[in-house]
Amino acid sequence: MSAVTTSEVGHDQVAAAAELTEATRRLMLAAATTDLDPDEVRAAGRAMDALTRTLSARSRPRALRAPFDGPADARAGGPDSPWRSFAYNPQAFPLEMHFDGRSARARTTANSLYEGPPGLVHGGFTAHLLDSLLGTLTQSLGLRAVTATLDLRYLAPTPLDVPLDLHARVVDTTGRRTRAEGWIEHDGVRTVEAHGLFIDITGRTR
Numbered sequence: 001m002s003a004v005t006t007s008e009v010g011h012d013q014v015a016a017a018a019e020l021t022e023a024t025r026r027l028m029l030a031a032a033t034t035d036l037d038p039d040e041v042r043a044a045g046r047a048m049d050a051l052t053r054t055l056s057a058r059s060r061p062r063a064l065r066a067p068f069d070g071p072a073d074a075r076a077g078g079p080d081s082p083w084r085s086f087a088y089n090p091q092a093f094p095l096e097m098h099f100d101g102r103s104a105r106a107r108t109t110a111n112s113l114y115e116g117p118p119g120l121v122h123g124g125f126t127a128h129l130l131d132s133l134l135g136t137l138t139q140s141l142g143l144r145a146v147t148a149t150l151d152l153r154y155l156a157p158t159p160l161d162v163p164l165d166l167h168a169r170v171v172d173t174t175g176r177r178t179r180a181e182g183w184i185e186h187d188g189v190r191t192v193e194a195h196g197l198f199i200d201i202t203g204r205t206r
């Protein structure tokens with residue numbers, strides 16, 4: 001089976017995969033928002049299919065992913081050492097996270113690919129962002145835990161195309177249970193908050 005974690009492949013291959021992922025995101029946004037004529041749109045689609053055939057000549061069974069201890073390594077580097085989530089998977093919403101003690105923060109901007117209500121971020125994507133931030137924060141603390149519950153409160157609309165600040169902190173850990181909370185804010189206004197329960201799965205084989 002081909003390697004699926006970045007620790008198993010060469011540094012340059014990892015860098016190339018990250019560049020391709022960013023290029024794919026730019027392509028997805030351009031495809032979603034293009035206003036070219038139909039013939040030009042179809043020609044672009046054929047060019048993309050040709051590229052798909054090129055890339056598919058040799059595939060991994062899964063998208064390339066970072067090793068489990070990547071966030072903990074970033075955390076050890078301090079708040080100025082960022083962790084980039086979903087650097088190799090264009091489908092997911094990436095975040096550049098900074099860990100500080102039992103807290104994490106990130107700043108991002110959601111573009112049209114993440115639209116729900118007109119001009120606003122889809123609630124599923126804000127849930128994705130908060131689950132990522134809370135889950136990766138617990139992972140950065142060395143906990144091998146998965147989300148058991150994620151309670152969300154959508155307090156105000158979350159706008160597209162403006163900076164969003166995300167915050168998270170671990171509340172407590174008792175036995176296998178870790179509680180974490182987080183929120184998204186724009187311009188000082190909290191738009192979504194989340195409370196999550198993460199259960200340690202150490203020892204589980206899958």
Ligand SMILES: CCCCCCCCCC(=O)SCCNC(=O)CCNC(=O)[C@H](O)C(C)(C)COP(=O)(O)OP(=O)(O)OC[C@H]1O[C@@H](n2cnc3c(N)ncnc32)[C@H](O)[C@@H]1OP(=O)(O)O
Pocket residue numbers: 131132135136139144145146147148149175176177197199200201
């Ligand atoms: C490998 C780690 C990589 C980390 C990546 C970062 C995470 C990214 C965030 C995610 O997207 S994770 C993916 C989404 N989550 C899942 O797929 C989890 C699916 N659910 C499960 O696998 C199991 O249901 C779970 C591990 C959560 C619990 O199953 P167990 O059989 O291990 O739990 P068990 O029934 O023994 O209960 C353990 C404790 O958790 C509590 N618990 C379990 N599920 C609960 C729940 N849903 N609500 C409240 N409490 C819950 C339970 O009461 C108990 O508490 P106590 O220890 O105090 O007795």
